[in-house]
Amino acid sequence: MKQEAERWGLFELELNGPCSGNPFVDVDLTAEFKYNNRVLRPDGFYDGEGRYKIRFMPDTAATWTYRTRSNIAELDGISGEFVCVEAGEGNHGPVCVSNQYHFAYADGSPHFSFGTTCYAWTHQREDLQEQTLATLKSGPFNKIRMCIFPKHYDYNLVDPADYAFQGSVSGGWDFRRFNHVFFANLERRILDLQQLGIEADIILFHPYDRWGFSTMDRESDDFYLRYVVARLAAFRNIWWSMANEHDLMRAKKTEDWDHYFQLVQELDPYQHLRSNHNWQGFYDHGKPWVTHCSIQHPDLLRVKEWRNLYRKPVVVDECCYEGNINHDWGNITAQELVRRFWEAAVRGGYAGHGETYVHPGDILWWSHGGELHGDSAERISFLRSIMEEGPGGGIDPLPMTMLDGGAGKAGEYYLYYYGNQRPAFKKLILPPDHDYRIEIIDTWNMTITAVQELVRGDYRVELPNKQYMALRITVVNSSRTSIACGKQGERSLRIF
Numbered sequence: 001m002k003q004e005a006e007r008w009g010l011f012e013l014e015l016n017g018p019c020s021g022n023p024f025v026d027v028d029l030t031a032e033f034k035y036n037n038r039v040l041r042p043d044g045f046y047d048g049e050g051r052y053k054i055r056f057m058p059d060t061a062a063t064w065t066y067r068t069r070s071n072i073a074e075l076d077g078i079s080g081e082f083v084c085v086e087a088g089e090g091n092h093g094p095v096c097v098s099n100q101y102h103f104a105y106a107d108g109s110p111h112f113s114f115g116t117t118c119y120a121w122t123h124q125r126e127d128l129q130e131q132t133l134a135t136l137k138s139g140p141f142n143k144i145r146m147c148i149f150p151k152h153y154d155y156n157l158v159d160p161a162d163y164a165f166q167g168s169v170s171g172g173w174d175f176r177r178f179n180h181v182f183f184a185n186l187e188r189r190i191l192d193l194q195q196l197g198i199e200a201d202i203i204l205f206h207p208y209d210r211w212g213f214s215t216m217d218r219e220s221d222d223f224y225l226r227y228v229v230a231r232l233a234a235f236r237n238i239w240w241s242m243a244n245e246h247d248l249m250r251a252k253k254t255e256d257w258d259h260y261f262q263l264v265q266e267l268d269p270y271q272h273l274r275s276n277h278n279w280q281g282f283y284d285h286g287k288p289w290v291t292h293c294s295i296q297h298p299d300l301l302r303v304k305e306w307r308n309l310y311r312k313p314v315v316v317d318e319c320c321y322e323g324n325i326n327h328d329w330g331n332i333t334a335q336e337l338v339r340r341f342w343e344a345a346v347r348g349g350y351a352g353h354g355e356t357y358v359h360p361g362d363i364l365w366w367s368h369g370g371e372l373h374g375d376s377a378e379r380i381s382f383l384r385s386i387m388e389e390g391p392g393g394g395i396d397p398l399p400m401t402m403l404d405g406g407a408g409k410a411g412e413y414y415l416y417y418y419g420n421q422r423p424a425f426k427k428l429i430l431p432p433d434h435d436y437r438i439e440i441i442d443t444w445n446m447t448i449t450a451v452q453e454l455v456r457g458d459y460r461v462e463l464p465n466k467q468y469m470a471l472r473i474t475v476v477n478s479s480r481t482s483i484a485c486g487k488q489g490e491r492s493l494r495i496f
Contacts, residue, residue, distance in 0.1 A: 002063075003082040008093040008106060008236045011056045011082055013066065017075050019050040024227070025176050029054065029070045035062050035084075040269040043230040044068070044075075048180035055234035057270055058084035059093070059106065094236045094272060095199055097291055101313050101348055102394030103273075106236075110392045113315050113350040114384045115143035115201065119244070120151045121369035122189045123160035132369030133192050139372065140381030141353065143199040145241065145317060148186065148228065152210040154327070155362045163211070164224070173212060175220040178227055187231065194237045201239040201317075202232065203277075204260070207248040215251045222263060229267040238272045240264055241294060245279035254283075261289040277317060285310040298329075300340045303349035304397045314349035316340075321366055322374040323356030330356035330366070334375035335444060339419050339468060341376075341383055342443055346407045346417045346470075348396045353380060382446040386472070390415065414473040417443070424465045428473075432457045435477050441470040448472075 005011035017027065029044030031054045044054035052075060058064055061084050070076040087093065093106025103111040116139075121132045136144070150160045159169060162182040167173035190200045204225065207214050216224070232238055242260055243249060257276060264274060275294035276283040285293040286309070293310050296318035306314045322337045323330045337353065344351035355365040355374050363370045387395075395407040395415060408414035411434075416426075430436050438451040438461060451461055454476060463469055 003080075004085050005056075005058055005082055006091055007061050007084055007087040008057060008059060008091055009084075009087070010234055011058060011064075011084075012234075013044075013054045013056075013068075013078075013080075014047075015044075015052045015054075015068070015075055015078065016050055017052045017072055022176060023052075024178060027052070027070065027072050027075070029068065029072075029075055031056070031066050031068045033058070033064050033066045035060055035064045042234065042269050043226065043267065044070075045227055045230040046178075046180075047183075055231070057094075057234040057236055059270075060084060061086045090195075090197060091236070094270060095239070096271075096273065097313060099393045100311065101307055101396060103292075103313060104393075110388075110394065111142070111199075112384060112387045112394070113143055113313075113352075114140055114380060115145060115199075115315070115317060115350075115352040116141040117145045117318065117321075117352060117354040117366050118369040119145065119147045119203070119206075119367045120156060120160070121146060121367075122186055123147075123150045124368050124370075125161075128363070128368065128370055129189065131371060133189075133196070135369070135371055136193070136198060137196055139377050140384050141377075142197060142384075143201055143239070143352075144193065145201045145203060145244070145352070147203040147206055147244065149206060149209065149213045150211070151206065151208045151367055153208040153367075155325075155364050156208070156367050164213075169211065175216055176223065183231055187235070190232065190235050190237065194235065199237045199239055200235070201241050202228075203241045203244045204228065204264075205242065205246070205249060205252075206244040207250075208244075214249055218256065218259070221256075221260065225260060225263055226267060229264060233268045233270055233272065236270075240268070240272055240274045242274070242276040242283075244277050245296070246276050246283055247281040248279050257283060258287070258289075261287070265289045275315075285312060298340075300343035300347070300349075300351060303344050303347035307348055307397075314344075315352065316344055316349060317352035318354065319344070319351050321354035321356045322376045323354075323364070323366075324358055325356045325364070327356075330354075334379070335468065337376045338379040338383070338443065341380055342417045342468075342470065343419060345383060345387060345395070346397075346415055348394070348407050353377070379444060379446060383443070386415070386441070408473075412475050414471075416471040416473075418463075418467075418469050420467055422465050422467050422469070423463050425463055426461045426471065428455075428459045428461060430456050430459060430473075434475055437474045437476055439472045439474075440464070441472055442466070442468070443470055444468045 023046040065081045067079040098104035165173040166177040273291045277294045292313040319340045321330045341351040406416040435454045440449045
């Protein structure tokens, strides 16, 4: 019976080969996977103890053939075939850019990015990793930012059990030998996330380091990237983040980041999403090898500006964290974080979550995972449900003729958010030949109240004079598009 793998699943070829010398350096291994005129060439990798693996993610339900190529005779010319069957339940494929400013899975299902940050969760003890997964299972997040290298920073001063390279803290590292035990755990956790429908936004480099991983030379960086892509690219829920706060890594220049982007792009047969996160100075997200903007900034009102500048999806992965620690980036309220999520959404972008509450054991979600203690997650879940009930292709900022603070799809759907403002009412001028359903959304208390079933023409919406309110206006039927004008001197919301 032929081997089988799901569409966008994982086919893994395991081979036995030499373990003498340094197989990571001495052995070259790749394979050609073919279906009709399609050929993909993933690299293989050494997995320790004489094991070599080649991983492949098929994207077409069909019979695929393969043939290995190697400089080692016993690994060269091995051929075979397997059957790719249709994707199973919950398998929508990898996420890609859709409609220029948004995301979708490979099967066309929309992906609205609602991410969180747990930098070093896979470096924690086993029970804490399991607790993190349990929290994620019941939470709203469909993406998580996580590092390959451990983190050295406040609240992060304990050495992990394993590292990506062979060696030791006291004796130094061999940047030409990888630790397969470390990578086995990382892969196990990526697959755990996959089962939960969560994208693993893998951070390849970062500056918070006392072990020497942030200052490797170019040759060592390239060797590391080749190994990581060979091991991880076949997992469908991978995103590549070149760095966390790349501009704090003083040993690397812009041309280095350009090189790493292009190398990952060249090595990855599946072209997973790629970006680069900043501290203060942005990497140029307009470069062709960047798929989307990964931004750190507290002002979500600028999302529309960044969309216009880079013409790509904008994900503000870090807009400060809910918490109460000493650092200003980690002590905003839940209300403020939820407001920032909404501000991003109604400007056609996406925001990211993090939590940093003081903990007696210094277990902070933002780095260690564990449990959530704040109040923002369930409100973020509420926003996610609002987005998923809206247009499948995402919502975009409304034209300048509209009041600021709204997004939608012209003639179909409008979502307005008033944030820190607290209007007692809003005047709408709706086309008289369209019927609309108007709903008042209390984004903090998570309630939706219908004004009345159908509305058309001029209408005054009474609002509760509270902060964090939103309006959802949905067309019920439409005979033609019309433009309505307000009375002279009135500032009204005009729906086109």
